[in-house]
Amino acid sequence: MAKDPRFNILFTPLKIGSKTIRNRFYQVPHCNGAGTNSPGMNMAHRGIKAEGGWGAVNTEQCSIHPECDDTLRITARIWDKGDMRNLKAMVDHVHSHGSLAGCELFYGGPHAPGLETRTISRGPSQYNSDFATVPGCPGFTYNHEADKDELNRLQQQYVDAALRARDTGFDLVNVYGAHAYGPMQWLNPYYNKRTDEYGGSFANRARFWIETLEKIRKAVKDDIALVTRCAVDTLYGGKGVEIGEDGLKFIELASPYLDLWDVNIGDITEWGEDAGPSRFYQIGHENDWIRHIKQATTKPVVGVGRYYDPEKMLQVVSSGIIDIIGAARPSIADPWLPRKIEEGRIDDIRTCIGCNVCISRWEMGGVPFICTQNATAGEEYRRGWHPEKFEPAKSTKDVLIVGAGPAGSECARVLMERGYVVHLVDARDKIGGYVNDVATLPGLGEWSFHRDYRQTQLEKLIKKNKQCQIALGQKRMTADEILDYGASRVIIATGSKWSTNGVNHRTHEPIPGADASLPHVLTPDQVFEGKKVGKRVMIINYDPYYMAPSLAERFARAGHDVTVATVCGLGAYMDYTLEGANMQRLIHELGIKVMGETACSKVEPGRVQLHNIWGDGYKREFKGTGQLPRRENTSHEWHECDTVILITSRRSEDSLYRELKARKAEWEKNGISDVFVIGDAEAPRIIADATFDGHRLGREIEDADPQHQKPFKREQRAWGTAYNPDENPELEWRL
Ligand code: SF4
Numbered sequence: 114m115a116k117d118p119r120f121n122i123l124f125t126p127l128k129i130g131s132k133t134i135r136n137r138f139y140q141v142p143h144c145n146g147a148g149t150n151s152p153g154m155n156m157a158h159r160g161i162k163a164e165g166g167w168g169a170v171n172t173e174q175c176s177i178h179p180e181c182d183d184t185l186r187i188t189a190r191i192w193d194k195g196d197m198r199n200l201k202a203m204v205d206h207v208h209s210h211g212s213l214a215g216c217e218l219f220y221g222g223p224h225a226p227g228l229e230t231r232t233i234s235r236g237p238s239q240y241n242s243d244f245a246t247v248p249g250c251p252g253f254t255y256n257h258e259a260d261k262d263e264l265n266r267l268q269q270q271y272v273d274a275a276l277r278a279r280d281t282g283f284d285l286v287n288v289y290g291a292h293a294y295g296p297m298q299w300l301n302p303y304y305n306k307r308t309d310e311y312g313g314s315f316a317n318r319a320r321f322w323i324e325t326l327e328k329i330r331k332a333v334k335d336d337i338a339l340v341t342r343c344a345v346d347t348l349y350g351g352k353g354v355e356i357g358e359d360g361l362k363f364i365e366l367a368s369p370y371l372d373l374w375d376v377n378i379g380d381i382t383e384w385g386e387d388a389g390p391s392r393f394y395q396i397g398h399e400n401d402w403i404r405h406i407k408q409a410t411t412k413p414v415v416g417v418g419r420y421y422d423p424e425k426m427l428q429v430v431s432s433g434i435i436d437i438i439g440a441a442r443p444s445i446a447d448p449w450l451p452r453k454i455e456e457g458r459i460d461d462i463r464t465c466i467g468c469n470v471c472i473s474r475w476e477m478g479g480v481p482f483i484c485t486q487n488a489t490a491g492e493e494y495r496r497g498w499h500p501e502k503f504e505p506a507k508s509t510k511d512v513l514i515v516g517a518g519p520a521g522s523e524c525a526r527v528l529m530e531r532g533y534v535v536h537l538v539d540a541r542d543k544i545g546g547y548v549n550d551v552a553t554l555p556g557l558g559e560w561s562f563h564r565d566y567r568q569t570q571l572e573k574l575i576k577k578n579k580q581c582q583i584a585l586g587q588k589r590m591t592a593d594e595i596l597d598y599g600a601s602r603v604i605i606a607t608g609s610k611w612s613t614n615g616v617n618h619r620t621h622e623p624i625p626g627a628d629a630s631l632p633h634v635l636t637p638d639q640v641f642e643g644k645k646v647g648k649r650v651m652i653i654n655y656d657p658y659y660m661a662p663s664l665a666e667r668f669a670r671a672g673h674d675v676t677v678a679t680v681c682g683l684g685a686y687m688d689y690t691l692e693g694a695n696m697q698r699l700i701h702e703l704g705i706k707v708m709g710e711t712a713c714s715k716v717e718p719g720r721v722q723l724h725n726i727w728g729d730g731y732k733r734e735f736k737g738t739g740q741l742p743r744r745e746n747t748s749h750e751w752h753e754c755d756t757v758i759l760i761t762s763r764r765s766e767d768s769l770y771r772e773l774k775a776r777k778a779e780w781e782k783n784g785i786s787d788v789f790v791i792g793d794a795e796a797p798r799i800i801a802d803a804t805f806d807g808h809r810l811g812r813e814i815e816d817a818d819p820q821h822q823k824p825f826k827r828e829q830r831a832w833g834t835a836y837n838p839d840e841n842p843e844l845e846w847r848l
Contacts, residue, residue, distance in 0.1 A: 114457030120423060122430055124455060127413055127437065130338035130372030132213055132284045134168040134437065137430055138451040139415050141375060142217035142287065142342070143441035144173040145491060146474055146481035148187040151828040152199035153838065154481065155189070157494035159214075160206030162444050165501075166451030169437075170207045172200065174219035174289055177274035181220045184229040185247075185478035188219065191274050197281045204282040215285035216278040217342065218271055220295040222304075223256035224381055235259040235267050236298050237305040237312060237321070243382045244293070248477060248689075251382070264311065268325045275329045279337050285373070286333065287340040288326060292387070293380040296322035297344060300363060303353045315359050319366055326370040338372040346378045346402050348386055356402050364409040375415045375439060378402050385691025388442070389419065391467025392556035393695050396425050404434045415439040421446070421464045423454045445471055446486040449501050460569055463487055463500075464562040470801045473689035485801040486563060488523060488808035495825040498812065506532040507815040510786065513538065513600035515590055515769065517583070518546020519800050520792025520807035521606030522567040525583075527811025529574035535581050536600065537571070542586040544568050546608050547793075548800060550641040554663040555670065563800060592772040596783045602814070603785060605770040606807065609763040609793035611636040617655040617761040619680060619712060619726070624653070626716035627759055633718055634757045640664060646673065647755025651721050653713045654679040655761045658686045658799070662696050664758060669703040676754070678711040678723050714749055716757050724749045763797035770794060789820050 116124070124136045140162050147155035159170045175189035176182065190196045200216070207214040222236040226246040236256040245251045259267060275286045290297040298304040299321035305312050311320050322341075330339055345360035347353035354360050356378075364374065378399050379386035389398050396419050403416040416435035420426050421443040429435050443450055446465035453461050463486050471490070474482040484490035489498040512528055514521045517539035525537040543549055545564030552561035575581045595603055613636055615624030629636045635644050637660055650673045654661035661677055662684040669675045677683055683700065687693040700707060708723065715722040730744030770790040773780075780788070791810050792803035813819050826838040 116455050116457050120427060120454055123423070123426060123438070123451075129213075129285070129340075129413060131335040132338045132372075134213055135211055136166065136168040136451060137426075137437045138167045139169040139375075139437045139439050140167045140171055140444045141415065141417055141439040141441050142171040142173055142215070142289070143445070144186070144188060144475040144482065145445075146187050147491075148173065148189045149191075149196045149199040150187065151481070151494075152202045153494040153826065153828050154491060155199075156202040156206045158491060159203045160210065161493050161500065162448040163207040163210035163212035165447075165449030166455060167212060167444055167448075168451070169213040169215055169285060171215035171285070171287065172203065172217055174294070175200075175216050175274075175278075176225070177218050177220055178270040179230040180227070180232045180234050180270070181225045182227045182230040182232060183219075183221055183225045186475055187479060191216065191218075191277050191281070197277055200281050200283075208282070213284040213338075214282065215287055215340065216281070216283040217287040217289045218274050218278070218295070219289045220267070220270070222294070222298050223254050224294065226254040233257045235263050237307050240304060245382075245688075261309075264321065268321070268328055271325050272328050272332045275333050275337075279333050283337060285338045285340050286329065287342050287375060288322075288329065289342050290322060291342040291344040291375075291377050291379075292384050293344070293347070293382070296325055296341075297347075297354070300359060301347055301354050303347065303349055315362055318359070319363055322363070323367060323370065326367060330370055339370065340373040340375050341367065341371055342375040342377070344378055344380065344387070345376050345406065347380050348378060348383075349380075353380075356405055360402075361405060361409045364406055368410040368412050371412055373413050373415065373437075374406065374410060376403050376406055377417050383691075383694050385469070385694065387417070388469065388472055388691055389467070390469045390690060390692045391419075391559040392692050394419070394467075396420060396422055397429065400429065400434060406435075407433060413437060417441070419443060419465060419467060421450070421462070423459060423462075442467070442469075442471060445482075445484050445490050447500070448487070463566050466560045466562045468560060468800075469690035469692065470799065472691055473686065476689040476691070483801050483805065485799075485804060486566065488801075488805045492825075495827070496812075496823075503527065503530040504812070509534075510601035511535070511580075512602045512604060512814075513595065513598050514604045514606055515539075515595065516546065516606030516608055516792075516794065517541070517544040517585070518606060518608050518792060519548060519563065519803040520794075521546070521604070522564075522571065522807070523804045524604060524606065524791060524807035524811045526567055526570050526574065527808050528814065529571065529578065529581055531811070532578070533814075534578065536598075537583045538587050538590060539585050540587055540589050544571065544583065544585065550638075551800075553641070554659070555666045557659075557663065560800075563804070590769070592769060592776060595769070595773060596776065596779055596785070599784060601784060601786055603773065603788045604810065605767070605773070605788065605790045605794050606792050607766040607769055607794045609765050609797040611638050612759060612762045612764055615653065615713065615716070615759050615761045616764075617680075617712075619655065624713050624716055624759075624761070627653075627713070627757070628716075629759065631718070633755065634716060634759065636759055637664060640758065646758075648673055649754045650675045650756050650758060651752065651754035652677040652679075652758045652760060653716075653721065654683065655681070655712075657681045657684070659684060659692075661760045662687070662700060664760070665705045666699060666703060669705050675703075676706040676708065676752070678708045678713060678721070678752075680710070680712050680726060682709065683707050719755070720751050720753050721757055722749050722751050763793070765794050765796060767794050787819070
């Protein structure tokens with residue numbers, strides 16, 4: 114299909130200093146877990162975005178000097194020729210698709226903990242980081258207050274890094290002053306308490322940033338386009354940078370030195386105010402701030418706000434709020450988003466659901482990122498997966514998939530894309546499995562985009578191949594029916610259920626009295642089915658993610674008195690998805706009572722017995738067999754309630770798979786060659802990992818052992834061998 118001409122403005126080239134961006138799609142710097150440690154991953158991930166039409170593709174934050182060492186989080190570095198060589202792989206790949214490559218120069222100050230290099234960062238004043246540089250530990254790392262010599266030295270580090278970026282082949286160099294990094298610490302009075310010519314008045318606080326831009330410009334001339342990423346409002350009110358004060362003044366002051374503005378809001382400690390999760394922030398949520406930028410500059414402006422919808426993109430560019438659509442997450446969920454708009458394939462866009470699971474991997478540190486919507490994100494190099502290209506079917510074996518949740522529907526999609534005949538069967542009347550339930554939780558409506566994308570694609574694929582089928586609202590299949598069905602391959606994707614008796618990770622036993630067949634005890638599954646809930650709700654929580662806070666919110670909003678007794682921090686994992694801070698504020702605002710470090714010992718009608726998890730005595734002593742080597746827990750107390758909701762653990766719904774495995778002898782006579790189990794039915798996991806598992810089996814179904822992962826390329830050092838896995842195929846790994 115042809116592009117809708119209304120979108121022409123999004124495909125109009127624009128001059129950025131001495132460079133020209135071919136359209137208005139700009140992948141803003143974002144981490145992906147590759148850094149310069151995994152150049153193949155970085156190259157392939159960024160390169161596929163250039164192929165998919167992003168006119169400019171940036172690195173993640175790229176450290177300018179060993180003083181800025183962000184280990185254990187993975188970031189890029191441009192310290193030496195080795196880093197330049199690794200980054201060049203990305204630059205060349207991006208250029209090969211006609212896009213500009215950008216490098217974001219990063220200096221962390223106290224927010225870079227120096228765990229690998231054991232260096233100390235410089236900054237305007239000495240303070241300890243308000244960010245959890247070590248996850249869970251804000252306030253752990255300090256910087257050194259720079260004197261005039263050190264300040265000049267730091268500016269020279271920026272200049273040297275910019276020259277290395279230019280020599281690597283980058284087109285854009287971006288001085289990173291958002292998220293409370295680098296020069297923002299000098300502009301922001303929250304960090305800058307100096308009394309010399311670099312502190313105090315706006316002009317003094319802006320001096321470091323302006324001088325740095327001047328020095329870089331002098332060194333690189335017009336060889337590259339100079340960009341700065343600037344948080345125009347740090348959201349601290351008058352104690353920080355505000356758009357109506359220093360924000361716009363700085364845009365005006367710095368514009369002569371720049372070719373492009375890349376603007377956002379917020380800081381690093383609560384950077385979910387920028388990378389807003391859909392639970393709290395919708396598309397374009399920064400517009401109230403960034404709509405003012407053009408008053409203060411004639412230079413082009415890139416802005417962000419999880420722009421996944423072409424209509425909204427059109428609106429902000431046509432109305433002149435911004436010139437270029439900046440995107441991180443929408444470009445991860447769909448690296449081919451611009452190309453799909455250009456080809457008139459709007460309904461093929463794989464829309465970011467705003468779950469921030471991608472970010473959670475960076476936040477926890479040391480691991481590659483993943484995406485809930487795009488199972489190929491981060492897998493482009495090591496597994497050779499392309500988000501839009503599939504190897505044709507290698508056999509005519511047809512496939513029956515039982516369960517159309519995240520794993521089953523994704524597996525069906527991939528297999529149909531490859532040309533296999535697939536029958537997808539589910540008891541629900543919609544595809545999506547438990548995503549249908551999760552999306553009814555407060556704030557999580559956009560998570561249904563995960564289902565919608567697969568539904569649209571499957572409907573299209575079925576039209577192309579009439580032998581494929583989706584049968585929804587079916588009675589649950591038995592093993593006999595599956596054996597009789599006539600499919601060559603069977604994939605069981607029947608998901609998981611919450612424990613009905615309180616089995617949990619602390620005791621690996623049921624909680625006495627916890628029985629969800631009783632009227633006063635519920636599992637989350639029963640909540641979604643509509644089982645009755647009393648006025649006083651007690652949530653017994655052993656789960657670290659969204660279920661307990663979400664159900665607490667749902668019942669508090671409906672007028673119930675809600676208490677959560679929680680073993681771990683309530684929604685602890687949501688700190689990694691940047692939902693944590695606002696979730697805690699919301700819990701507080703709704704008057705939900707939270708009892709931390711609290712486990713459940715017993716459930717009875719009308720009450721539960723709770724205990725503090727540390728109430729069993731610190732002292733260990735030998736008491737002989739059959740006894741705890743500590744004092745018995747003395748903190749047990751009864752609490753009254755009408756309803757108990759058990760959020761303790763999940764169990765795979767795998768009985769069908771186990772029965773089919775036990776009847777392996779009957780497979781051959783029924784024409785079945787393989788039976789596989791995927792997703793939660795194999796082991797409960799987050800939606801992103803279930804989706805990945807379905808995708809993987811779809812790609813690898815003709816492998817020698819498709820139930821288990823194929824080897825993938827590892828980018829690791831191997832003593833005495835070529836480092837590059839492409840030059841040394843022996844560096845493979847099998848699970
Ligand atoms: Fe969007 Fe979630 Fe994918 Fe991140 S993980 S890009 S937030 S869908």
